[in-house]
Amino acid sequence: MSSMRRVMISVIGVGIAALAGVFCFLSWDQADHVASVVSALVSVAALGVSIWTLTAGSGEPVKVSNTGAATATGPGSRANSGFVASAGSPGNISVEGTGDAGADQGGSANTGFDGS
Numbered sequence: 001m002s003s004m005r006r007v008m009i010s011v012i013g014v015g016i017a018a019l020a021g022v023f024c025f026l027s028w029d030q031a032d033h034v035a036s037v038v039s040a041l042v043s044v045a046a047l048g049v050s051i052w053t054l055t056a057g058s059g060e061p062v063k064v065s066n067t068g069a070a071t072a073t074g075p076g077s078r079a080n081s082g083f084v085a086s087a088g089s090p091g092n093i094s095v096e097g098t099g100d101a102g103a104d105q106g107g108s109a110n111t112g113f114d115g116s
Contacts, residue, residue, distance in 0.1 A: 061092035069099040072107030079109040 019038065023031045064083045072079035081099040093113060101109035 061094060063094045064098065065095070066097045067099045070101045070109070072101075072103040072109055073105055075106035077103070077107035079103055079107065080111075080114070082110050082112045082114065084110060084114045 019034075022034065026034060062083065067081040070079035070081045079101045081101045082095050083093060085093065095113045098111045101111040103109040
């Protein structure tokens with residue numbers, strides 16, 4: 001487990017314990033108001049984190065180099081000696097010196113970058 005993940009779990013645990021302690025000393029009406037405010041703030045924070053995660057790249061470049069050969073034979077088969085990424089792939093991708101990729105009998109081949 002990474003140190004950042006441990007820190008986040010610790011912060012969340014301390015926050016939950018603090019809220020539990022606060023709720024012990026409040027009346028039901030006061031606790032209801034505090035819980036409403038806390039849940040609204042947490043939901044806005046969660047929305048912000050999800051938007052940030054969707055828009056931020058991984059921050060680390062991807063480098064593919066000096067790969068071997070690949071051959072696809074048959075319908076629907078795929079050969080890849082490069083890099084295949086989905087729409088949410090990292091922004092900085094370097095592909096160089098990849099091996100040969102061939103396809104026979106209806107297969108497909110990629111020897112560079114396939115961002116489809």
